[in-house]
Amino acid sequence: MSDEPTSQPDERMDGRVDTDGVARQRPVYTESQVIMTTVKAVIPFVMTYGLFITFHGADTPGGGFQGGAIIASVVLMIAFAFGIESTRAWLANSTVVGLGTAGVFLFGAIGFGPILLGENFLEYTAYYPVFGDLLGLKEYEFVKYGMEAVEIVGIAFIVSGILMGLFFALAAGDSHSEPNEADLREGELRDGVDSATFGGESDD
Amino acid sequence: MIETARISLVVIFAVVGLFFTFVSATGVIRLPDVFARAHTASQADTLGAGFGLAAVALTLGWEPATVKTVLLLLFIFVTNPTAAHAIARAAYEEGIEPWTTGDERR
Numbered sequence: 642m643s644d645e646p647t648s649q650p651d652e653r654m655d656g657r658v659d660t661d662g663v664a665r666q667r668p669v670y671t672e673s674q675v676i677m678t679t680v681k682a683v684i685p686f687v688m689t690y691g692l693f694i695t696f697h698g699a700d701t702p703g704g705g706f707q708g709g710a711i712i713a714s715v716v717l718m719i720a721f722a723f724g725i726e727s728t729r730a731w732l733a734n735s736t737v738v739g740l741g742t743a744g745v746f747l748f749g750a751i752g753f754g755p756i757l758l759g760e761n762f763l764e765y766t767a768y769y770p771v772f773g774d775l776l777g778l779k780e781y782e783f784v785k786y787g788m789e790a791v792e793i794v795g796i797a798f799i800v801s802g803i804l805m806g807l808f809f810a811l812a813a814g815d816s817h818s819e820p821n822e823a824d825l826r827e828g829e830l831r832d833g834v835d836s837a838t839f840g841g842e843s844d845d
Numbered sequence: 846m847i848e849t850a851r852i853s854l855v856v857i858f859a860v861v862g863l864f865f866t867f868v869s870a871t872g873v874i875r876l877p878d879v880f881a882r883a884h885t886a887s888q889a890d891t892l893g894a895g896f897g898l899a900a901v902a903l904t905l906g907w908e909p910a911t912v913k914t915v916l917l918l919l920f921i922f923v924t925n926p927t928a929a930h931a932i933a934r935a936a937y938e939e940g941i942e943p944w945t946t947g948d949e950r951r
Binding site: 675679680682721 | 927
């Protein structure tokens with residue numbers, strides 16, 4: 642056992658019990674020294690590389706999609722090295738969902754701001770009369786940094802959150818592969834995703 | 846003289862990298878089970894990518910991009926065998942029996 646993202650064994654077993662009270666069939670993952678050591682060594686570089694890619698993108702190769710995917714791959718590597726269930730217990734479900742939701746809201750806020758200022762959707766130069774003196778930027782530079790803002794706080798958040806969520810949903814296994822009627826109804830779909838697909842306890 | 850040596854090294858590295866990548870691709874298609882395939886995909890492919898990136902670094906000469914290429918080479922040498930190790934481990938934990946002579950391909 643490692644002292645990284647793990648929790649008490651009893652809690653882990655609780656987290657592995659499904660909503661219908663049946664423990665999952667898979668055995669508890671035993672860690673590999675090789676994989677853990679490599680992941681520990683590589684994670685800082687991968688995180689730096691992901692941020693590097695994210696912060697490029699307005700006028701250089703890179704961008705929020707690729708950077709967000711690389712940042713999400715950090716969580717995937719942690720899960721492969723230290724066990725998926727303990728990573729699920731370490732990284733709260735609300736964090737993963739909140740990352741994607743915050744990205745959508747921030748993207749929308751940046752996009753709709755120019756409409757409030759009397760210009761078109763995503764027309765970043767509308768911010769110039771408001772923030773131009775404060776930030777000390779020229780008007781044309783607002784196009785570049787507006788795009789960067791959307792890439793960084795919008796797309797990168799959404800992509801990394803959704804990829805982590807999809808990974809945890811896939812890792813939850815096929816114990817819920819046959820959707821019952823409650824899951825198919827739209828009103829209860831969210832509850833089904835929260836408790837069953839992402840697996841384990843719901844934090845909210 | 847130095848320039849000739851550099852160009853010859855680039856050509857040699859590129860050809861050797863191509864050879865190992867070809868061996869790796871052949872192995873992934875033709876070998877019988879998941880352990881053998883993970884084996885060729887990690888070892889031969891790491892060498893192929895390593896020689897290819899070494900050829901790229903030599904072609905670029907002293908540039909910032911060369912540093913990135915060498916870093917990429919190092920990370921491929923670290924992560925590629927680890928990924929194959931993880932795949933083989935996961936396959937073993939799932940209960941897949943290693944292939945022995947006379948078995949079916951799978």
